[in-house]
Amino acid sequence: GQNIDQPTEMTATEGAIVQINCTYQTSGFNGLFWYQQHAGEAPTFLSYNVLDGLEEKGRFSSFLSRSKGYSYLLLKELQMKDSASYLCAVSPGGSYIPTFGRGTSLIVHP
């Protein structure tokens, strides 16, 4: 089986930095995805990590440690539009189909 854990909710201030953690336990590993989902909308792809380390993409960065079963999504210079749910998804060994965590609802306030 698979187990993916993320905090249910986080709050942060506009202009600040926030780190959303994701821990996982899977049978094997074939990559970790982060998606953003605004209320009432579809998820959209943010990042993919398969090797250890940090992947930076503009204001968003994603980190992976395979040995620790741990990833985080780092959002810098927070904007009000970053208020959304952030979904961590892991592809286990032997399958390319990711399993999604329950998501972290991020609220950015002025």
Next chain:
Amino acid sequence: IAGITQAPTSQILAAGRRMTLRCTQDMRHNAMYWYRQDLGLGLRLIHYSNTAGTTGKGEVPDGYSVSRANTDDFPLTLASAVPSQTSVYFCASSTGAYNEQFFGPGTRLTVL
């Protein structure tokens, strides 16, 4: 069509009725997926298809069936709807292994 579309946008259905949710993509993606999303439970995979002509069961397949007659279309059928199938349904596609998924806008289904 641009990307991936779903129909209907929303539907209220009487329990026991048959319903087909439609999904069409024009990106020529090999893999397609159906998820349901319920508050507090996240996205759960119902069925998937690696390529036209093949389908597989996901985490919560009971009460649902799919077909993949061609690359573009991946309909999801509820043979006899029950209230527990009230949910938001997302269709997604990807080019294949280890690639990000592109999601449709979703169908909000209410079964009374």
